[in-house]
Amino acid sequence: MLFKNFNELTSEDFNNQVVTTWFVFGCNCNCEYCFNKDRVVNTESQTLTEKDLISYLTRNGRFLQGLVISGGEPTIFPDLPDVLRTIKESFPNLKLKLFTNGLNPDLLSQCLNYLDSVSMDVKGATPEDYDRVLGLESLPNSRKGLAMLNVVKSIRLLINNNAIEPVFRCVYLPEIHTNDSLKMIKDLIYPYPLDVASLIG
Numbered sequence: 001m002l003f004k005n006f007n008e009l010t011s012e013d014f015n016n017q018v019v020t021t022w023f024v025f026g027c028n029c030n031c032e033y034c035f036n037k038d039r040v041v042n043t044e045s046q047t048l049t050e051k052d053l054i055s056y057l058t059r060n061g062r063f064l065q066g067l068v069i070s071g072g073e074p075t076i077f078p079d080l081p082d083v084l085r086t087i088k089e090s091f092p093n094l095k096l097k098l099f100t101n102g103l104n105p106d107l108l109s110q111c112l113n114y115l116d117s118v119s120m121d122v123k124g125a126t127p128e129d130y131d132r133v134l135g136l137e138s139l140p141n142s143r144k145g146l147a148m149l150n151v152v153k154s155i156r157l158l159i160n161n162n163a164i165e166p167v168f169r170c171v172y173l174p175e176i177h178t179n180d181s182l183k184m185i186k187d188l189i190y191p192y193p194l195d196v197a198s199l200i201g
């Protein structure tokens with residue numbers, strides 16, 4: 001895995017617990033509003049690896065309640081489940097949380113045994129909305145709509161897993177979302193609430 005940088009200590013990412021948050025390098029989307037572009041595309045600054053993460057936890061794990069892996073998009077790294085398993089086994093006192101866009105349900109399903117919480121973005125209510133938000137409109141017709149299909153699979157995985165605390169979020173985009181489409185998203189993630197964030201303030 002590759003990481004771009006990390007917050008040594010924060011209490012904002014995981015139920016007010018004291019955690020370290022690590023941001024992976026790279027993403028499988030190109031959202032216009034992305035506020036993490038530097039972490040996603042900047043190839044100039046230095047990257048860190050999972051060895052740096054484990055070394056950091058070895059030195060500082062006793063001060064922490066948890067680890068959050070965010071991005072970019074963590075599930076673009078095939079070794080994510082192995083890295084999570086190693087951390088869970090080596091640092092059993094740490095709670096682990098993952099942020100994801102839900103586009104890779106197969107890899108997400110391999111991670112669930114090692115996670116305590118997953119925060120997932122739900123960006124739209126229809127396949128067309130999804131492709132627009134993700135900047136995937138130029139995909140060939142045969143691949144259009146696949147993003148939403150994968151997101152629905154990921155939502156089902158999280159809702160059906162009793163050991164995971166899921167958090168569903170949506171960044172409100174006035175050109176995409178309506179009251180009806182937000183209601184459709186809420187129906188998709190029922191019985192969990194939707195955390196709707198605005199880009200402004």
Ligand code: SF4
Pocket residue numbers: 027028029030031033034035036037040071072073101
């Ligand atoms: S999925 Fe998230 S990290 Fe990736 S481009 Fe979109 S907003 Fe940025």
